[in-house]
Amino acid sequence: MLLALGGLALTVASAHAASPANPGFDVEAATRLWLDTLQGPARARSDAYFEGGYWLPLWGTLIALAIDLVILRLRISAAIRDLAVHLVRRRSLAVALTALLYALLGTALTLPWTIYTGYFREKQYGLMNMSFGGWLGEQAIEFAISLVLMTLLIVIVYAVIRRFPKTWWVLGTGVIALFMVFVMALSPVYVAPLFNTYTELPQGPVRERIVAMAKAHQIPAEHIYLFDASKQSKRISANVSGVGPTIRISLNDNLLNRSTPDEIAAVMGHEMGHYVLGHTWRNVIFITALAALMLFATSRIAPALLARFGKSWGVKELADPASLPVLSICLSVLSLLATPALNTLIRVDESEADAFGLDVAREPDGFASIAMKLSEYRKIEPGPIEEALFFDHPSGETRVRMAMQWKKDHVPDAKMFHPAPLPQTFGKE
Structure with missing residues (x-):
């Protein structure tokens, strides 16, 4: 939230500092002309899709929590660990096998929710072009990649927990940061081409x-x-x-x-x-700091949960790979709570990139037009609190107003543009 307030202060300060090039150009009227291109069923569909998305992270977290609690209560994670230890004697391999089996079980149990949110909901709003079979095939590829990478990460983190039971969250943060950079470097070359040409x-x-x-x-x-x-x-x-x-x-x-x-x-x-603005590395630093806070909290909460319920769950200690659902519960809740902070970081980045793009491309009406086209899946006119909490990009209204202000300040003799209304079929198949 502090980042958002700081960005707002900079925007206001620069607006006051600029000398209007066109005092007769009405920014608010020009903005309204663009916003009014989305009306009727098309606007209702845009709002419904985006507003429905506000609840998806909460419901997804609750479903994951319910599944993890059932796995713990029925001692399934302990049974998976026992099976892994029986099949492979080496500790790191037992952790890997436990992680694999736990991921397979969790993915199977959450599959109906994944299918609804990832396929049928997208199809309902006309955003999905794939057949169900094609979509499911891509999900299988994505799951296979995630399974390999996350298993490797879990094995390393549990090795750190065993070696440094009190301060494992410090080294764990470093492991996650390195892992994040590794994935960012390899994804464009080795992962993205698996899904697109x-x-x-x-x-x-x-x-x-x-x-x-x-x-x-x-x-x-x-x-x-x-x-x-x-x-x-x-x-x-x-x-x-x-x-x-x-x-x-x-x-x-x-x-x-x-x-x-x-x-x-x-x-x-x-x-x-x-x-140019270095957002990639700034985000790495911010997300690393956020991960440190989450792992620190987990290092305090998870042992307390195990002390209270570990015996009934069949989980001996945090270093026991059967504790994976406990770590998942802690990190799922903390991730949900951190969502507004992460949204704010991304939204500030996007706003800075918007300003840069206007200076580079010098196409304010083109920028406003594309902002309106993004209304297919982004609500155009949210309230200020709504935008602060749920938007990880500036709203269409914010972006169009920025473009029109840029037009007033930088385009000599700027004229009002009267765009054609977006069709009522906009956003539908």
């Missing part, structure tokens, strides 16, 4: 403009990738991903095919802002 963006005015913007800010632009996200959904997106030698610029075919050149430039300028 990446090809070079064809030569032409769009590529030339992206390359010019990238080179002007020392962003590597030897390769600009286009990927076929339309096979999965209708969502428009782009990114500058990777770390060090794996950094790359990518945009999806929805952005290319459903947007104007000005809109594309606005989006790519925004994405470049994340790179």
